[in-house]
Amino acid sequence: MASISAKILMALSGLFLMGFLLVHLLGNLQIYAGPEVFNAYPETLRHYPVLLWTARVLLILAFTLHILTSIYLSTKNKAARPVAYAQKHSVQASLASRTMLLGGLVILGFLLFHLAHLTWRWVFPEYAALDLYTLTVLSFQNSLVAAFYVLAQVFLALHLSHGFSSAAQTLSLTRWCATTFRFAGYAFALAITLGYVSIPVSIWLGLVHA
Numbered sequence: 001m002a003s004i005s006a007k008i009l010m011a012l013s014g015l016f017l018m019g020f021l022l023v024h025l026l027g028n029l030q031i032y033a034g035p036e037v038f039n040a041y042p043e044t045l046r047h048y049p050v051l052l053w054t055a056r057v058l059l060i061l062a063f064t065l066h067i068l069t070s071i072y073l074s075t076k077n078k079a080a081r082p083v084a085y086a087q088k089h090s091v092q093a094s095l096a097s098r099t100m101l102l103g104g105l106v107i108l109g110f111l112l113f114h115l116a117h118l119t120w121r122w123v124f125p126e127y128a129a130l131d132l133y134t135l136t137v138l139s140f141q142n143s144l145v146a147a148f149y150v151l152a153q154v155f156l157a158l159h160l161s162h163g164f165s166s167a168a169q170t171l172s173l174t175r176w177c178a179t180t181f182r183f184a185g186y187a188f189a190l191a192i193t194l195g196y197v198s199i200p201v202s203i204w205l206g207l208v209h210a
C-alpha cells in the first residue's frame with residue numbers, strides 16, 4: 001500500500017518537474033531572440049515575487065518528494081530481495097532503466113552546478129556583474145562547461161524517457177493508452193533534450209554571440 005502511494009507520488013512529482021522543464025526551456029529558447037528579450041524574461045518574473053516564490057517552493061517540494069520516494073522505493077526493492085542475484089540479468093532492461101539512479105544523481109549534480117553557475121553566479125566570478133545573456137554566452141564559450149551541459153542533458157533524456165514508461169505503468173493505463181503515453185514520452189524527451197542541447201552547442205559554435 002505504502003509502495004503504491006510512493007509510486008504515485010513519484011509519478012506525479014515527475015510529471016510536475018517535466019512541466020517545469022518545458023516552461024524553463026521555452027524561456028531559455030528566447031536566447032535566440034537576443035539580449036533584450038532574454039534579459040527581460042527573468043526580470044519580468046522578479047516583478048511578481050509571490051508568483052516566483054510559489055513556483056520555487058513547489059519546485060523544491062517536487063524535487064524533494066521525487067528524491068525521497070526514489071530512495072524509499074529502491075530500499076524497499078532491495079529489502080524484498082535479501083539475496084542478491086548471482087548474476088545481474090540486465091540484458092533485457094533498457095539502457096534508460098539501468099541508469100535511473102546514476103542518471104538521477106548526475107541530474108542532481110548538474111542542477112547544483114547549474115544554480116551555482118547561472119543563479120548564484122559563483123562559477124565565473126569575473127562575469128558575475130554582467131547581464132544574464134552575456135554571462136550565459138561567455139560561459140558556454142568554455143568547452144568544458146558546454147560539454148558538461150550536453151552530457152547532463154543526455155542523462156536527462158534517458159531519465160525522462162524511462163520516467164514516462166514507469167509513470168504509464170504506475171498510473172495503470174490501459175495497454176493502448178500506455179503505448180501512446182510511452183511514445184508521447186519519447187517524443188517529449190527528444191524534443192526537450194534537443195532544445196536544451198541546442199543552447200550550449202550553438203553558443204560554443206559561435207552561432208550566438210555576446
Ligand code: HEM
Pocket residue numbers: 024028042056059107111114115118119132136149156196197199200
Ligand atoms: C542548456 C540548458 C539550460 C540553460 C541555458 C538554462 C538557463 C537558466 C538560466 C539563465 C537560469 C537563471 C535565471 C535567473 O537567474 O533568473 C536558470 C535557472 C534555473 N534552471 Fe536552468 N537552464 C538550463 C537547463 C536546466 C535544466 C535541465 C534544469 C533542471 C533539471 C534547470 C533548472 C533550473 C532551475 C531550478 C533554476 C532556478 C530557477 C529559480 O530562479 O528559481 N535548468 N536556468
